[in-house]
Amino acid sequence: MAHPSQLGFQDAASPVMEELLHFHDHALMIVILISTLVLYIIVAMVSTKLTNKYILDSQEIEIVWTVLPAVILILIALPSLRILYLMDEINDPHLTIKAMGHQWYWSYEYTDYENLGFDSYMIPTQDLLPGQFRLLETDHRMVVPVESPIRILVSAEDVLHSWAVPSMGIKMDAVPGRLNQTAFVTSRPGLFYGQCSEICGANHSFMPIVIEAVPLEHFEKWSTVMLQDA
């Protein structure tokens, strides 16, 4: 989750998010380069009365300021396209989970082997235990096995929602009548928080997402207990 006064991304919890972080650094480096150049030129131009009103053609500089931006754009586009295709790769997921958006909670269905399904409501602020995070905790978390590719199918039962977990670099719109697919791998165990990312009514800000990544044997025990309780 984010910490107070945070400006940058959350720490990456999946390989895709790590790649996105590094690409963002690359793009920001180019932005800093261009901004420094332009700012210096602006200051140099406004701090003089010298002008040249009689420039015509000037083919050389026209070539320079056409080719240079094209090169910069290529330097941005190549890593961008690489990550775009990387994010589309789905390598034999071990598990498929359906995340359904409702007003105003998420429900998760694990239907690969048995029919396991449960709702995930936000814990109200007055019911939080010490150490829990306000507006982020849920009564039932989406438990997944760590370091396993997971396919997640996102949809909605009523209005538009969006299933987002920033630390994994995931955001997928939940559209009624449509099944959107994404995949992720958690690099480490722990808790990863997200929030609904498409305006969906009065309690849009109060339907968070919590992913609990645990080793496979503990995931299997958890799913057995959940099935028994259902």
Next chain:
Amino acid sequence: MISSLWSVPIDHFLGLAGREFYLYSTMSLAKPAMRGLLGKRLRFHLPIAFGLALLAAGTFKFGVTEPRKQAYADFYKNYDTTKEFNSMREAGIFESVRPTGK
């Protein structure tokens, strides 16, 4: 015939008897540059602009980008998933597994 004011003996004005001084037009300042001033300014400032821009980009790359890549590589190089999971479990943060109390 006086052709130029500059060749008039100066003692004509100053009353110095027996001495003559002549002021000539060759004693003058160099003509200042009247053209190409903007170009000269651009030739001075543009390399500095590009240099500063590259310096800023290089500073960001080696001050932020590369350390971040290295930090992630170092974090995962010796990362023990089981050990970390157990310490989180004993801290009681998980709902699917309870602490063992060890």
